[in-house]
Amino acid sequence: MTLFNSDISLLPASFGHDIAEEERKRKHREYYEAHKEQYKATNERWRLSHSLEWKAIESKRNKKRYREYQRRVFFHYSNGTMRCVSCGFDDIRALSIDHINGGGEEERRKHGGSHEYLWLINHKFPSGIQILCMNCQFIKRHEENEFPNQNGMNKLLLTPKQLKSRQTINF
């Protein structure tokens, strides 16, 4: 029988199964299991002797993870627009989460900076949060006196609709 490329899909899945390759993989797995501790020790030695490189790798990984969590949180709270709810600004580098009814500082202190994103994800995106750009964030804080360490100064904050209707800010 002559086979053409197009006939390959007609072959049973086991056709051409490379037994030698399977055997090689099995042996490799066995070897790894038997020498696991040595592998770990070697990795550990490498980490210690390359601590700077390792730190760089770790920080790169952390940054990637941080960006991933941030994107998921922003995506959710901006209804997929990735924009400031107030002015529409869309550069993710200057967007932030805003606690609509205040209390952001307290929340941040509790969960600590970037961990807040993970906290929100793990708690299935609780309500009461919107995406604001840093400008709108500061304007809102200024107008509503929502500054850190000023307990008792927090007034009722603007809703997104109220923020949206505000086109010019007079100081």
Ligand SMILES: [Zn+2]
């Ligand atoms: Zn804005």
